[in-house]
Amino acid sequence: MQNKGFIRLFSILLTIVCLYCLSFSVVTNYYSRQAKTFAAGDTELYYKYLDSISGKKVWLGYTLKEAREREINLGLDLKGGMDVTLEISVPDVLIYLSDHNNTPIFRQALDNAKKRNSSDFLTVFKQEFERIDPNARLSTIFSTLALKEKIRLDMKNDQVISVLRDEVKSAIDNSFNVLSSRIDRFGVIQPNIQRLGGEEGRILVELPGVKEPERVRKLLQGSANLEFWETYTAAELMGVIQKVDATVRDIQGGKVVTTDTAATAQTTTATADTTAMAKTTDASQKTTDSLAESLKQSLASETGQAATDVADEKAYKEALKNNPLIVALGGLQNGNTPVLGVVASKDTARVMSYFRMPQISRLLPRDLKLSWTVKPQIEGKDTRDNSDRYGLIALKVTSRNGQAPLSGNVITDARVDFDQTTNQTLVSMKMNSEGAAIWARLTKANIGRAIAISLDNYIYSYPAPSEQITGGESRISGRFTPEEAKDLANVLNSGKMPAPARIIQEDVVGPSLGQTAINNGLISFAVALLIIFVYMMMYYGFIPGLIADLVLIANTFFMLGILASFSAVLTLPGIAGIVLTLGMAVDANVLIYERCREELALGKNLKKAVEEGFGNALSAILDGQVTTLLIGIILFIFGTGSVKGFATTLVIGIFTSLFTALFFSRMLFDTLLSRNREWNISFTTNLTKNWFKGFHFDFIGKRKIGYIISACLVVVIVVSLFVNGLKPGIDFSGGNSYVIRFEQPINADDVREKLSDAFEGYSLYVITMGEANQIRISTNFVDNKAEGDNEGKIETILYEKLKDYLNPAVTKEMFVHRYVNRGGNYELANLEQGENYGIQQSQNVGPTIASDMIERAAWAILLSLIVIFIYILIRFKKYAYSVGSVASLFHDAFFMVGVYTLLYKVMPFSLDIDQSFIAAILTIIGYSINDTVVIFDRVRENLTLFPKRDMKEQMNNALNATLSRTFSTSFTVILVLLAMFIFGGEVIRGFMFALLMGSLSGVYSTLFIAAPLAYDIQRKEKSKIKAISK
Secondary structure, eight states: OTTHHHHHHHHHHHHHHHHHHHHHHHHHHHHHHHHHHHHTTOHHHHHHHHHHTTTSEEETTEEHHHHHHHSOEEOTTTTOEEEEEEEEOHHHHHHHHTTSOOOHHHHHHHHHHHHHTOSOHHHHHHHHHHHHOTTOOTHHHHOOTTTTTTOOTTOOHHHHHHHHHHHHHHHHHHHHHHHHHHHHHHTOSSOEEEEEETSTTEEEEEEETOOOHHHHHHHHSSOOOEEEEEEOOTTTTHHHHHHHHHHHHHHHTTOOOOOOHHHHHHHTTSSSOHHHHHOOOOOSTHHHHHHHHHHHHSOOOTTOOOGGGGOSHHHHHHHHHHOHHHHHTTSOOOSSOSEEEEEEGGGHHHHHHHHHSHHHHTTSOTTEEEEEBSSOSBOGGGSTTOOOEEEEEEEEOOSTTSOOSEEGGGEEEEEEEEOTTTOOEEEEEEEOHHHHHHHHHHHHHTTTSOEEEEETTEEEEOOOOSSOOOSSEEEEEEEEOHHHHHHHHHHHHHOOOSSOEEEEEEEEEOOTTOHHHHHHHHHHHHHHHHHHHHHHHHHHOHHHHHHHHHHHHHHHHHHHHHHHHTTOEEOHHHHHHHHHHHHHHHHHHHHHHHHHHHHHHTTOOHHHHHHHHHHHHHHHHHHHHHHHHHHHHHHHHHOOTHHHHHHHHHHHHHHHHHHIIIIIHHHHHHHHHTSSSOOOOOSOOTTTTTTTTTOOOOTTTTHHHHHHHHHHHHHHHHHHHHHTOOOBOHHHHOEEEEEEEOSSOOOHHHHHHHHHTTTTTSOEEEEEBSSTTEEEEEEOOOOTTSTTOHHHHHHHHHHHHTGGGSOTTOOHHHHHHOEEEETTEEEEOOTTSSOOBEEEEEEEEOOSSOHHHHHHHHHHHHHHHHHHHHHHHHHHSOHHHHHHHHHHHHHHHHHHHHHHHHHTTTSSSOOOBSHHHHHHHHHHHHHHHHHHHHHHHHHHHHHHHOTTSOHHHHHHHHHHHTHHHHHHHHHHHHHHHHHHHHHSOHHHHHHHHHHHHHHHHHHHHIIIIIHHHHHHHHHHHHHHHHHHHO
């Protein structure tokens, strides 16, 4: 082998890189085990422990947080992740549709409708609007520039509400799409995003393997409302601040007022959500203490008194009496800056409460708008009281509707960039022509004055342009970390939502497959690999078998290492990709060994036989792997969710298989044969040396039997589809979801087993959610006799089946409506206080796999087949081979559909149409095309060697010559699948069964569909040519 030294060096370097990447998983698993031991089953404590040591350096100079970012991730089905319920507020959408109308009747009707807490908000809003003024018209509110074509001024209120229903639905759909885009850009593989029925504007998001919940919260919440504001200067408002300060002093009567709960509650409705930003709820004397410390480090009060002179509490309280606002602002600001003050985080609520006082509002300019900076101007680590200080920015409203002169809808691109001078991370933005023109006018009118850049009412930066900026380019700076800048660019590129998404519930969820099923699956996979190792030694001899086993181990190791280097998320479809990859890796070794055996049979010595065996097998290996690689690349580009997870592992696995089979394996053989020793290697054993020797079956002569069998299967499957249909899983159909809390820790696998009989024939998912005593049960169960109360029927089943986990005193009403245990006395819970048990939440959930995802997956598969058709046409020069290949793939895919439609009613395990079904079809397509291409490659070789032989003979010889290889490859793949089917547990049994049936179909279609069809097309072509020549 040429370049042996380079291959050896590359193998060593790749091994080092993979060890490095996988080492982070080993380290993080060690600390995860420590956290589990410490938490003793308490999920919240588990994450608190990991957070507490996240900054600790644990490996090669990396902190635990950085190590967890580099480990190989497991998906929701294997490890769990974060479960978030978001709400798009309908009142906020109406405000958006009204172009932020401030008419008192409109705002009052919204407030009244909110208090009624109805699921049909629009109907209640209309009732409240007409109750305030029966003659008022909604058309005057909503006949805006955007809606003037849909809402006319002469329309009745009922007609307006009808239009608004469509607009609200459209706005929520748009928000759903924006959230999906944000999550896709965030890099989470196979997230679940679904609408929740029964509640307007509620969306469930499940993110696998999330390690930074706070980053996810920032990503999901907010409307991405980017605005560019003109500002006041502190000097222009200095007199106003002095008047406000004096008025507050008079109102308080010289008393020191600290932040209280009411002020904090009031502040949550402020322009900037100070509760979320500044974490202000401390209603104790600590506020006064923090202000004293703040004053030590900030400017003195209006009288110019030095901060150090009022360090003691008595002097500070005296200062608060005289100048309550100015002291809180850190002093009276002056100059050309828009910053009115730098306020301690715990004091932001009190400051905003001052500005909301009716007596104060009259003193403020009508065009003044106040907002907080998103990041502290002074970080807590730089202050004595460790309290962050946020800037209060004075914005100037210059439009009649109160909106900013320039908004984010003009942004065409946002990207992470770096300041050439300071090397700080920032976000650069480009605007469309309209935005560029407005931006040029805005910067020209404000040369030397700050323009504040706001996102969701928080100020990110306030640069002062030194000249007019043309070309529509701008940037946001603000001491961002690279991750924060990336997320900000992501949010801006994903688009603006009409209203912010608010998190109303979030939980950490356990693996959807269940830990027992996962453990069983891993054990069965290991057992199957062991059987393959033994089989390879038994079939090809100890040394060739040992080398093949080492190659398989190396392939798996390299594949996992590369997956870890890409921070990929491994899911059940991803494991299917690994199974397919291992099957192809075995196939590559089998092809080489079969060729070596043929060369030895021709009388060549071992070294020459190995050399020519690798050379002769190269074409078949490359064609088989490249066709599958093309499928993987297309599925990765166009697929989503489970399709992309499958494609990721498949593409990586193909490259590692090629490297290990063609180079690593050859290097091992060359190293072995370079020693001065006679090796007795025949690539066979006494047991297998006569297998398939002299065997000859007339596949082409019997092809019509194959055609008839396939035609009959097609008819049966079509009839079954009309009669039985398919059984959609909850991924496609949606269903009902229940969160249930028990008094004691509960095992999700045990609960699944107890409920399986009651929900037989329907999808059932049970996962741990948050604490060990809380689970979520999801099912698409439908009782046709329930007469509209399907949920009530499910609740009855849950109560009856889960009685073993409940105290006998717990009634069904208690279980459904929640209950408490007061010292052994069980009663219905008072939901306002205390921990309670029973059904905590019930929801009607929409399908996980939306129609657009199905459409994209279908297009991806169709495009894959077209690309395969073209590739085989180029490689084999005749379209007959392309037609035969694609026809066999259609045959296999349809056969898989047939397995599901014919057997889902009779099998004791689930055969739902869900994400596993998609993964099964993709796996079989990849496996089948590899099998077909190997045989066609042998046909092409035979035609080159024996061009005058009859085509029928050539086809039969190729099929029979590769029969040993077909058997070995299929047998090893089936062994893996069979072991996982038997020992892998109930949850993955249906998936493994589908792969088993598909593997058999792949072999059948290659032998009786692809090759015979290619033969028939070529035979007819020759007949036409002969007829024309005559």
